[in-house]
Amino acid sequence: MKITVIGTGYVGLVTGTCLAEMGNHVMCLDVDEKKIRILEEGGIPIHEPGLLEMVTRNRAAGRLQFTTDVIKAVNHGTLQFIGVGTPPDEDGSADLQYVLAAARNVGKHMTDYKVVINKSTVPVGTGDKVRAAVAEELKKRGSDVEFAVVSNPEFLKEGAAVEDFMRPDRIVVGGDDERAILLMRALYSPFIRNHDRLLVMDIKSAEFTKYAANSMLATRISFMNELALLSEKVGADIELVRKGIGSDPRIGYHFLYAGAGYGGSCFPKDVKALVKTASQNGVELQVLQAVEAANERQKHVLVDKVVARFGEDLTGRTFAIWGLAFKPNTDDMREAPSRVIIGELVRRGAKLRAYDPVAMPEAQRVMSDVKNLTFVDGQAQALEGADALVVITEWKEFKSPDFDLIKSSLKQPVVIDGRNLYDPQLMSTLGIEYTGIGRSAKPKS
Numbered sequence: 232m233k234i235t236v237i238g239t240g241y242v243g244l245v246t247g248t249c250l251a252e253m254g255n256h257v258m259c260l261d262v263d264e265k266k267i268r269i270l271e272e273g274g275i276p277i278h279e280p281g282l283l284e285m286v287t288r289n290r291a292a293g294r295l296q297f298t299t300d301v302i303k304a305v306n307h308g309t310l311q312f313i314g315v316g317t318p319p320d321e322d323g324s325a326d327l328q329y330v331l332a333a334a335r336n337v338g339k340h341m342t343d344y345k346v347v348i349n350k351s352t353v354p355v356g357t358g359d360k361v362r363a364a365v366a367e368e369l370k371k372r373g374s375d376v377e378f379a380v381v382s383n384p385e386f387l388k389e390g391a392a393v394e395d396f397m398r399p400d401r402i403v404v405g406g407d408d409e410r411a412i413l414l415m416r417a418l419y420s421p422f423i424r425n426h427d428r429l430l431v432m433d434i435k436s437a438e439f440t441k442y443a444a445n446s447m448l449a450t451r452i453s454f455m456n457e458l459a460l461l462s463e464k465v466g467a468d469i470e471l472v473r474k475g476i477g478s479d480p481r482i483g484y485h486f487l488y489a490g491a492g493y494g495g496s497c498f499p500k501d502v503k504a505l506v507k508t509a510s511q512n513g514v515e516l517q518v519l520q521a522v523e524a525a526n527e528r529q530k531h532v533l534v535d536k537v538v539a540r541f542g543e544d545l546t547g548r549t550f551a552i553w554g555l556a557f558k559p560n561t562d563d564m565r566e567a568p569s570r571v572i573i574g575e576l577v578r579r580g581a582k583l584r585a586y587d588p589v590a591m592p593e594a595q596r597v598m599s600d601v602k603n604l605t606f607v608d609g610q611a612q613a614l615e616g617a618d619a620l621v622v623i624t625e626w627k628e629f630k631s632p633d634f635d636l637i638k639s640s641l642k643q644p645v646v647i648d649g650r651n652l653y654d655p656q657l658m659s660t661l662g663i664e665y666t667g668i669g670r671s672a673k674p675k676s
């Protein structure tokens with residue numbers, strides 16, 4: 232099939248590339264010439280495992296093209312995917328200007344039937360706005376060409392986006408145009424092993440589903456983070472509690488890890504946006520408001536632990552920081568807890584030596600104004616002469632580190648672990664002073 236994807240960020244680029252992989256002819260459009268140049272020169276503007284290889288293969292096969300030419304792009308695909316950003320406005324609601332600009336472009340230039348598909352995460356009701364934007368442009372030029380609007384939210388995890396797209400749990404398609412739904416079924420048939428995985432519903436329910444999924448996951452995390460705070464006080468171990476409840480199939484093991492708080496481009500933004508949509512509709516989402524507040528508090532938990540150990544004034548102290556990205560396997564620094572933690576430590580006078588396997592260039596870019604923060608080339612360099620190690624992101628390479636080196640490099644062997652990577656009992660055996668999130672001093676397994 233012929234497909235246009237508007238926006239070459241995480242969502243757009245992964246969508247376009249994976250659809251090309253299945254033999255479709257895909258044209259990706261972006262207004263950002265820099266991004267298109269990188270792609271045309273054989274690179275990709277983001278870090279995503281497996282994506283570069285797939286882009287290269289499909290470009291070579293002539294199935295994947297990149298352009299900044301709006302007219303060419305609109306003419307190319309019967310299916311027009313919108314995968315542009317929806318950043319939060321100051322009041323927390325999603326900013327739809329890029330989505331609606333994309334829709335208007337389709338309306339301005341289309342000459343035959345198009346399906347306009349929203350992949351961006353958009354508030355309930357955006358489908359109607361997209362339809363109105365396309366219709367208005369058609370009316371301006373007296374055109375009666377037909378089109379349909381579909382909502383097809385993505386459920387991609389950064390770091391596993393290619394795998395998630397190629398082997399989806401479910402595909403949600405919202406729409407009421409029969410032809411468009413049949414085209415969507417045909418498009419996704421190679422991705423679906425079990426036909427129940429394609430869920431057709433109305434546009435509003437599809438839009439809502441995306442927010443509901445992310446809000447539920449964020450709720451699980453904040454709930455566990457709160458229980459972790461209490462675990463520490465009463466002498467229980469949240470890791471054991473996690474296993475104890477996860478084994479109930481109604482609860483399940485996923486997304487129950489207490490940590491330094493959730494971040495990224497989706498959870499914080501989507502939770503805020505759903506709370507906002509609710510209040511605009513006269514409903515107060517009390518649980519979700521608390522989820523957000525609990526997460527803000529959680530980003531300070533590691534700082535509280537440092538202060539509890541070293542005092543409020545950190546002047547003259549140096550800390551090793553392992554991990555900057557909001558989670559492993561990405562260089563994404565959006566809403567990363569590390570930004571809050573680093574800001575708070577530096578504000579109290581600390582010097583920091585930070586290392587991340589992938590996110591350092593991005594971290595340097597977003598924290599260029601932070602003083603007393605040095606980026607170093609490896610785990611070992613970060614440790615040199617520091618007062619303690621603070622682990623913020625659960626990269627695999629941090630899970631089984633050289634404990635002897637940690638001991639010999641730090642001024643005193645203190646490890647403050649924001650992702651519960653290490654066994655407290657092992658640390659105590661090794662003579663390392665250790666504090667995790669919600670771990671008891673005396674672990675029971």
Ligand code: UDX
Nearest residue numbers: 385386387388389486487488490493494495497557558
């Ligand atoms: C999320 C959703 O998972 C995905 O379906 C949606 O399409 C986009 O948003 P992503 O933002 O890539 O994906 O990250 P995810 O892996 O879900 O993690 C989000 C945050 O939660 C990270 O900061 C992570 O460290 C944190 N987290 C996750 C926890 O603190 N504990 C957990 O148990 C799981």
